[in-house]
Amino acid sequence: MPAHTFHTSGPLTGTIRVPGDKSISHRALMFASLAVGESTIDGLLEGEDVLATASAMRQLGAGIERGDSGTWRVHGVGAGSLLEPRQALNMGNSGTSTRLLMGLLASQGFSATFTGDASLSGRPMNRVIEPLSQMGANFEASSGGTLPLTLRGALPATPITYRLPVASAQVKSAVLLAGLNTPGITSVIEPIATRDHTERMLAGFGAHIEIGKQDGERLISIHGEADLTPQCVVVPGDPSSAAFFIVAALIVPGSDIIIENVGMNTTRAGIVHALRQMGGSIDELNPRDVGGESVADLQVRHSALTGADIDPALAPSMIDEFPALFVAASLAQGTTRTSGLEELRVKESDRLSVMAEALTLAGARVEEHDDGLTIHGTGGDPLTGTPESTSVETNLDHRIAMSMAVAGLASRSGVRVDDTAPIATSFPTFMDLLAGATQ
Ligand SMILES: O=C(O)C1=C[C@@H](OP(=O)(O)O)[C@@H](O)[C@H](O)C1
Numbered sequence: 541m542p543a544h545t546f547h548t549s550g551p552l553t554g555t556i557r558v559p560g561d562k563s564i565s566h567r568a569l570m571f572a573s574l575a576v577g578e579s580t581i582d583g584l585l586e587g588e589d590v591l592a593t594a595s596a597m598r599q600l601g602a603g604i605e606r607g608d609s610g611t612w613r614v615h616g617v618g619a620g621s622l623l624e625p626r627q628a629l630n631m632g633n634s635g636t637s638t639r640l641l642m643g644l645l646a647s648q649g650f651s652a653t654f655t656g657d658a659s660l661s662g663r664p665m666n667r668v669i670e671p672l673s674q675m676g677a678n679f680e681a682s683s684g685g686t687l688p689l690t691l692r693g694a695l696p697a698t699p700i701t702y703r704l705p706v707a708s709a710q711v712k713s714a715v716l717l718a719g720l721n722t723p724g725i726t727s728v729i730e731p732i733a734t735r736d737h738t739e740r741m742l743a744g745f746g747a748h749i750e751i752g753k754q755d756g757e758r759l760i761s762i763h764g765e766a767d768l769t770p771q772c773v774v775v776p777g778d779p780s781s782a783a784f785f786i787v788a789a790l791i792v793p794g795s796d797i798i799i800e801n802v803g804m805n806t807t808r809a810g811i812v813h814a815l816r817q818m819g820g821s822i823d824e825l826n827p828r829d830v831g832g833e834s835v836a837d838l839q840v841r842h843s844a845l846t847g848a849d850i851d852p853a854l855a856p857s858m859i860d861e862f863p864a865l866f867v868a869a870s871l872a873q874g875t876t877r878t879s880g881l882e883e884l885r886v887k888e889s890d891r892l893s894v895m896a897e898a899l900t901l902a903g904a905r906v907e908e909h910d911d912g913l914t915i916h917g918t919g920g921d922p923l924t925g926t927p928e929s930t931s932v933e934t935n936l937d938h939r940i941a942m943s944m945a946v947a948g949l950a951s952r953s954g955v956r957v958d959d960t961a962p963i964a965t966s967f968p969t970f971m972d973l974l975a976g977a978t979q
């Protein structure tokens with residue numbers, strides 16, 4: 541449990557690159573494992589969550605190696621030819637690995653057991669158990685639908701049309717992945733659009749996938765049984781990781797930094813809109829396309845932020861960025877109100893209550909509601925917490941650790957984060973990049 545105290549820093553300057561997108565990295569490994577032949581992946585995020593996906597796919601029969609140059613090679617076996625794992629699949633801290641793989645295995649003719657760490661073992665799996673049971677899979681789960689759980693796939697599974705009761709890309713993806721090895725058409729209706737990497741990448745791997753509308757709602761249909769073709773995937777930088785450096789540069793006086801190669805897919809870019817609404821200076825340089833995804837270099841300059849009412853419709857496009865946004869709001873002039881964020885309570889930690897408590901300890905004025913936080917900012921003055929450095933509990937949540945690290949940069953007495961180890965799940969180079977950018 542390495543604790544670390546983050547102190548007021550000099551301005552963030554220079555040019556940095558954040559690691560590859562976590563959502564795209566998981567999917568690249570999974571889809572390449574399903575395509576018969578060799579795929580390559582450049583820019584893969586080598587964080588613990590993605591490595592958990594890699595080791596699960598190896599247990600399921602794929603060949604996966606990292607070359608010396610950092611290119612990953614994946615020898616896929618085919619969507620209908622995965623092997624029964626001999627041991628439980630340990631998903632660590634990763635909800636995405638768990639829910640997407642549950643989908644994938646729901647239409648295979650064998651059983652698999654999923655385990656995870658204390659955080660993951662508290663997260664709701666009924667949201668995927670429900671539609672996958674409709675497709676014919678069987679589940680033995682802890683009461684309340686949590687890990688550890690054992691899934692017995694259905695072969696053949698039954699195609700369904702499923703309307704998402706919660707805006708979740710993981711649930712959407714689980715159903716579509718179950719549909720890959722299911723005869724017929726499996727469809728998901730998405731009343732509120734969520735990140736669309738699964739649809740984009742499955743199409744790129746040659747799956748027959750259609751996107752349309754039904755009663756004004758997004759309808760995604762996959763034709764099984766699918767044959768995927770190997771690809772050379774290039775993973776763009778993760779906007780969710782960039783968010784910590786964007787906020788840090790906005791709140792630390794004198795900062796002017798360039799973050800290269802950041803994914804700007806509109807289903808992920810909500811944080812940039814919200815921070816601009818608060819007066820943040822964020823310029824998109826050199827916009828381009830990388831591997832079918834929009835990418836830009838972001839120039840971010842210190843800005844006098846003002847509080848704002850954040851439109852709840854933005855939530856799905858910045859769901860993992862709210863902890864960082866709350867830090868920006870704590871330093872803004874005036875009040876920021878957020879709502880529609882119930883989903884934050886079922887992430888690696890309850891991100892509404894954990895951030896409310898952590899920021900309050902650090903000296904921010906925060907009110908917690910059922911579905912959001914209201915934050916009264918300092919107007920740019922440093923946060924003034926307890927006289928000794930404020931000690932924050934990470935709760936096995938990487939985004940809490942990194943957000944409070946950023947809060948420490950704008951804090952009079954520093955912020956002590958009790959456990960920085962979870963940062964390695966999504967952003968293993970965070971500490972080094974932060975030290976380099978604030979020199
Ligand atoms: O599909 C994905 O890659 C993800 C979807 C989101 O979760 P939900 O689907 O639970 O909203 C997000 O929080 C997670 O970090 C990654």
Ligand SMILES: C=C(OP(=O)(O)O)C(=O)O
Nearest residue numbers: 633634635636637860887
């Ligand atoms: C919620 C997150 O990830 P996951 O659901 O994959 O654990 C996250 O990275 O913030």
